[in-house]
Ligand SMILES: NC(=O)c1ccc[n+]([C@@H]2O[C@H](COP(=O)([O-])OP(=O)(O)OC[C@H]3O[C@@H](n4cnc5c(N)ncnc54)[C@H](OP(=O)(O)O)[C@@H]3O)[C@@H](O)[C@H]2O)c1
Ligand SMILES: *[C@@H]1O[C@H](CO)[C@@H](O)[C@H](O)[C@H]1NC(C)=O
Ligand SMILES: *[C@@H]1O[C@H](CO)[C@@H](O)[C@H](O)[C@H]1NC(C)=O
């Protein structure tokens with residue numbers, strides 16, 4: 537265990553995280569001063585070098601110029617240094633503008649930022665990788681990203697994307713030729729060229745990750761996956777731990793802004809922020825329900841990337857380093873996992889994904905009933 541951050545948290549935090557046995561390279565939980573310093577945010581070491589801050593800002597569905605600027609300013613001021621975006625979020629250019637201002641004013645150093653973006657579903661071909669990463673870098677006004685992820689395991693034709701919404705891609709636009717190993721090799725070439733410091737995958741299942749682990753001398757350093765109170769991903773997290781792959785939880789507070797999308801799958805979005813056990817634990821620690829949901833994940837050494845474009849909530853979501861859930865809280869929250877039944881995003885509406893040979897949740901229905 538190497539400590540890259542100053543140890544200023546009560547030792548109990550540290551030993552609890554250690555006793556969980558997750559991510560031995562996890563650094564230290566810290567600090568409870570009023571003004572959070574970026575250096576106080578715990579980070580996790582990446583197998584390919586460097587480290588990733590365990591709290592980041594999500595930016596999906598933030599496309600308003602002013603909205604994004606306000607959220608990002610609030611985040612950087614509050615100590616966030618990890619920003620998660622994707623080509624298909626259509627906001628890399630806005631993030632680039634804000635980062636450029638912070639960098640040129642000397643308010644933040646490039647090496648302290650951790651910027652993550654993703655290869656889109658319409659570019660799932662080795663030959664598309666250099667082009668798409670270059671486009672992202674140019675919109676972000678950066679020379680490199682800290683993490684480049686394959687966004688989804690399946691692929692659609694490049695021409696089928698209208699530049700606006702992936703939900704508009706038709707069911708016949710699926711591209712079954714997707715070859716993960718070839719795409720991965722192209723990603724590794726970008727890492728070697730210095731345009732991506734670390735590489736990872738998103739929405740891949742265990743066997744898809746395993747295939748890459750066996751294939752490449754540069755295995756995925758991160759899995760970004762849906763993970764929250766009702767879908768805790770215990771087996772997948774365990775698998776990642778064994779393979780030195782860090783985990784980032786997307787939709788960590790249950791994506792309350794995605795009611796419209798969940799409706800498309802014929803489901804109702806559960807309200808994690810009003811689960812009685814969560815409210816009770818929140819009251820006990822004088823924290824909010826969102827803070828309890830985030831802390832529950834963080835305490836397992838898993839990164840959280842909550843999205844908010846409300847400055848007060850942006851600040852609230854990183855203010856989770858000055859308290860610790862006790863064993864009883866953790867046991868109660870752990871027991872609320874619904875496994876596969878708690879999964880929100882099945883991504884069936886993306887260009888016939890469900891019929892693609894790399895659709896990752898084929899066994900979903902079977903497991904849900906077993
Ligand atoms: N790789 C993938 O396929 C994938 C898929 C989904 C998401 N992601 C990433 O993960 C990030 C987070 O996931 P997400 O956006 O789906 O959901 P989320 O972070 O779980 O939830 C975001 C929603 O919660 C609200 N919220 C935020 N903080 C709150 C607080 N303290 N109290 C009450 N409500 C709060 C936000 O509202 P306001 O903004 O109005 O405050 C927003 O509607 C995304 O933004 C994206 O970067 C990746
Ligand atoms: C990407 O950018 C690099 C460096 O600017 C350049 O060498 C390379 O040719 C570009 N690749 C593509 C496909 O545009
Ligand atoms: C998709 O292809 C099938 C079979 O060729 C056809 O019947 C159907 O109308 C097509 N759907 C769309 C949305 O183009």
Ligand SMILES: *[C@@H]1O[C@H](CO)[C@@H](O)[C@H](O)[C@H]1NC(C)=O
Pocket residue numbers: 741742743744893894895896897898899900
């Ligand atoms: C994982 O993805 C593969 C496609 O690569 C699929 O065949 C397999 O059924 C998936 N596993 C589960 C558990 O859904």
